[in-house]
Amino acid sequence: VISIVTKKEDFLDSATDKIAEFFINAKSVVAFTGAGISTESGLADFRSSKGLWAGRKPMEIASADAVKRNPRMVAEFYRDRIREYANVKPNNSHYILSEWLFSGKMPCIATQNVDGLHATSHEIKHRINELHGNLDLFCSSCLEKYPMEKYILGDDATFHLCDSCQGYVRPNVVLFGESLPNKPFTSSRSKFRKADLCFIIGTSCEVYPASSLPQETYDNGGKVIIINKTPTKLDYMANFVLNDFNASVVLGLIKTKVDVLTNQK
Numbered sequence: 001v002i003s004i005v006t007k008k009e010d011f012l013d014s015a016t017d018k019i020a021e022f023f024i025n026a027k028s029v030v031a032f033t034g035a036g037i038s039t040e041s042g043l044a045d046f047r048s049s050k051g052l053w054a055g056r057k058p059m060e061i062a063s064a065d066a067v068k069r070n071p072r073m074v075a076e077f078y079r080d081r082i083r084e085y086a087n088v089k090p091n092n093s094h095y096i097l098s099e100w101l102f103s104g105k106m107p108c109i110a111t112q113n114v115d116g117l118h119a120t121s122h123e124i125k126h127r128i129n130e131l132h133g134n135l136d137l138f139c140s141s142c143l144e145k146y147p148m149e150k151y152i153l154g155d156d157a158t159f160h161l162c163d164s165c166q167g168y169v170r171p172n173v174v175l176f177g178e179s180l181p182n183k184p185f186t187s188s189r190s191k192f193r194k195a196d197l198c199f200i201i202g203t204s205c206e207v208y209p210a211s212s213l214p215q216e217t218y219d220n221g222g223k224v225i226i227i228n229k230t231p232t233k234l235d236y237m238a239n240f241v242l243n244d245f246n247a248s249v250v251l252g253l254i255k256t257k258v259d260v261l262t263n264q265k
Ligand SMILES: [Zn+2]
Pocket: 139, 140, 141, 142, 143, 144, 162, 163, 164, 165, 166, 167
């Protein structure tokens, strides 16, 4: 049964009561996240009307084909992203999920984001599966790794060329037209299958096959909670859909209630 929670605060209160109860009773909780979780950090959501892609065609910028046609344009696009991300910090949603990773209750987060904001500390990095890669740089010819600073600080004419072989230095993101790296996806899939509760946060779940992960939880009888500004393709499987609140507010309430219930036990 889906409960769509509207702006009314009493609905938010009763929904988060119930979700906190789900959380307490779950053995394993997972999270599937997208750009919407980082908007409170000040990053543009790719698909919203004011987002990164607004007025631009992703296929013409961030695609494998564009790299062939105009590698420098692609590099400049990501140089802008890296500059933008350098000034951005994780927000409360990232920190709450990190605490749940630390506690052991959450075995993994599967994220479509390349912003690296989930990795609030080194110890939890291995539990964060970056389905679409990240902004680490490497040479596409000799595979030498480079720090992100290369794109920012490098000589303007050659910032995207390998110092050793003059090959094309690119970010480790999955471009349109490239397949997802296998490991983060398969590792997530088994954890999502075993989970009793799945949070979907800040994603319209339009990009397949990443969006098939929550399906694993749902098919195995797990509960699904969706926190997103707009309706998603997976609303039909959710126990609660929360459209009108910031993720940090919803997760903050859930965490407070979970902590109170845990201390009462
Ligand atoms: Zn090279």
